Amino acid sequence: MPSLTRRQQQILDHIRREQEQAGNAPTLAEIARHFGFRSLNAVSEHLRLIRQKGFLEASTGRARSLRIVSPLQRFRQRVADIPVFGSIPAGLPQERTQEAKGCVSIDIGTLNFKPTPRTFALEVRGDSMVGKHIIEGDLVVLEHGATPKPGDVVAALIDGESTLKTFLTRNGKPYLKAENPNYPDLLPAQELVIQGVLRLVVRRAR
Amino acid sequence: MPSLTRRQQQILDHIRREQEQAGNAPTLAEIARHFGFRSLNAVSEHLRLIRQKGFLEASTGRARSLRIVSPLQRFRQRVADIPVFGSIPAGLPQERTQEAKGCVSIDIGTLNFKPTPRTFALEVRGDSMVGKHIIEGDLVVLEHGATPKPGDVVAALIDGESTLKTFLTRNGKPYLKAENPNYPDLLPAQELVIQGVLRLVVRRAR
DNA sequence: TGGCATACTGAATGCAATTACAGTATTTCA
DNA sequence: TGAAATACTGTAATTGCATTCAGTATGCCA
CATH class of the missing domain: 1.10.10.10 (Winged helix-like DNA-binding domain superfamily/Winged helix DNA-binding domain)
Structure with a gap:
C-alpha cells in the first residue's frame, strides 16, 4: 500500500x-x-x-x-457492547441495563458466540476458580438463561452473592463444584439460581 | 425510558x-x-x-x-483493532499488518492501555504458562517494544518460535522463567529477542 | 530547469436530504 | 364511544453536499 x-x-x-x-x-x-x-x-x-x-x-x-x-478491515467484525455489573442483585439481570457499572466492547468473532440482551459481565472476586485458571480480577462474560453443559463454568447465586462454580452431573443429578481444593463445595444445583453460563474470560495485566 | x-x-x-x-x-x-x-x-x-x-x-x-x-452508550469507549498473528516470523512485527491472520477488537477501557501500531495478539500453544493461569488456546495481547518490568510475562523468540515466559531479574541480570514445573527453564534474557510484553489475556469458552 | 504531483482558490451546477404543511385511516384506552 | 396517539399519503420549499470545471502556486526530482 x-x-x-x-x-x-x-x-x-x-x-x-x-x-x-x-x-x-x-x-x-x-x-x-x-x-x-x-x-x-x-x-x-x-x-x-x-x-x-x-x-x-x-x-x-x-x-x-x-x-x-x-488493513485489518477485512477481518473486522461487529462489535458487541456487554454491560458490566458490579455485583448481581438477588433478582435476575433483566433489561435493567441502567444499572450497568461499565461496558466491555468485543467483536463477536473473538466472543465466539452471538451475544443477546441477556449477556453480561462480572469481575471475579475470590479464588474459588483457580483450578480452572480463573483468578481474582478477571472479567468474565456470562450468558444468562443458557442451559449449562456438564463441565461448564456457571455463576450461581449463593447467600446473596454470585459465585463461579463448575457445573457437573452425577447419576443424572446436576451439582456445582468449586475449583479450589480449599473449598470442597458440592452443592445440589437444583436449589440454586444459576445466573449465567461462562462464555469468555478477560484478564488485564496489572 | x-x-x-x-x-x-x-x-x-x-x-x-x-x-x-x-x-x-x-x-x-x-x-x-x-x-x-x-x-x-x-x-x-x-x-x-x-x-x-x-x-x-x-x-x-x-x-x-x-x-x-x-443505555450502554455513556460507558462506551473507543474500540481498538488488534492484529492476530498466527506465529511470529524471525523478524519483528513491524507495520506488516497485511500478514495478520485475524483481528481482535476490544474497547480501550477494558484493554487498560492505549494500543499502538505495535500492539498485536497471538494464540497460546503449549502449557508453559499454566503457573500464571495462561493455558492453551488463550489469546494474548502483547505490546512490542515495551520494556518489561520484573514479573511481567513476555513473548520471546526461542528456536524460531515465540514462547511466553516470565521476565525476572536476579543480581541485576534479566532472565526468563517458564511457569511450569515440568520445564524448569531459566534463560539469560539478553541473548533473546523479546517480542512483546503481555497486556491482556482472552479466553473463549470451548 | 522543466515537468509533474501536491496543495490550494473560486464559482457554478444539480441531485440529495431534511423539513414543513395539509390531510386521512387505524389503533388505543380512559 | 370519542378523543388522542399512532401510522400513514402527498406536495413543496429550502438547504445540504458532492461534483465538476477553470485556474494558480509550490515543492520535488530526474
Whole structure:
C-alpha cells in the first residue's frame, strides 16, 4: 500500500476523529472549514488521492459516506457492547441495563458466540476458580438463561452473592463444584439460581 | 425510558443494521423505500417519536446524522483493532499488518492501555504458562517494544518460535522463567529477542 | 530547469436530504 | 364511544453536499 503525504494523513486522521466523536463522517465543507480551506475542491482532491491509495472509501453522491479502510478491515467484525455489573442483585439481570457499572466492547468473532440482551459481565472476586485458571480480577462474560453443559463454568447465586462454580452431573443429578481444593463445595444445583453460563474470560495485566 | 411501539422498534433496528453494514446511517428516503412508505413524512414522524423517547439522536438539517442511543452508550469507549498473528516470523512485527491472520477488537477501557501500531495478539500453544493461569488456546495481547518490568510475562523468540515466559531479574541480570514445573527453564534474557510484553489475556469458552 | 504531483482558490451546477404543511385511516384506552 | 396517539399519503420549499470545471502556486526530482 502506498503511503500518504503529511496533509493527506492529517485529513484522514481528522475524518477518523470526527467519525468516532460525532458518530458520522464529516462532509467536504466541514473538512474544509476545519482546515481553513476556502475551496471545497481542495478537500475533494485530497480525498480523491487518499481514496486512490486505498485508505478511504466512499459512495459517489452520497452524503457523509466516507469510510476509513484499515488493513485489518477485512477481518473486522461487529462489535458487541456487554454491560458490566458490579455485583448481581438477588433478582435476575433483566433489561435493567441502567444499572450497568461499565461496558466491555468485543467483536463477536473473538466472543465466539452471538451475544443477546441477556449477556453480561462480572469481575471475579475470590479464588474459588483457580483450578480452572480463573483468578481474582478477571472479567468474565456470562450468558444468562443458557442451559449449562456438564463441565461448564456457571455463576450461581449463593447467600446473596454470585459465585463461579463448575457445573457437573452425577447419576443424572446436576451439582456445582468449586475449583479450589480449599473449598470442597458440592452443592445440589437444583436449589440454586444459576445466573449465567461462562462464555469468555478477560484478564488485564496489572 | 419509555418503550417503543412495534413499528418504531422495526425502524430503529433497520437504522442499526444499515449503520453497521453501510458504515453510515440511512436517509429518510432510504428508510421509506425499505418499508415501502410512499411518504417521507411517515418516517419523519416515526423518527420524531423515537427521538423523543430517547433512543435516537440527530442534528437538524444534517444529512445522515442519525445516531442510535444505547443505555450502554455513556460507558462506551473507543474500540481498538488488534492484529492476530498466527506465529511470529524471525523478524519483528513491524507495520506488516497485511500478514495478520485475524483481528481482535476490544474497547480501550477494558484493554487498560492505549494500543499502538505495535500492539498485536497471538494464540497460546503449549502449557508453559499454566503457573500464571495462561493455558492453551488463550489469546494474548502483547505490546512490542515495551520494556518489561520484573514479573511481567513476555513473548520471546526461542528456536524460531515465540514462547511466553516470565521476565525476572536476579543480581541485576534479566532472565526468563517458564511457569511450569515440568520445564524448569531459566534463560539469560539478553541473548533473546523479546517480542512483546503481555497486556491482556482472552479466553473463549470451548 | 522543466515537468509533474501536491496543495490550494473560486464559482457554478444539480441531485440529495431534511423539513414543513395539509390531510386521512387505524389503533388505543380512559 | 370519542378523543388522542399512532401510522400513514402527498406536495413543496429550502438547504445540504458532492461534483465538476477553470485556474494558480509550490515543492520535488530526474
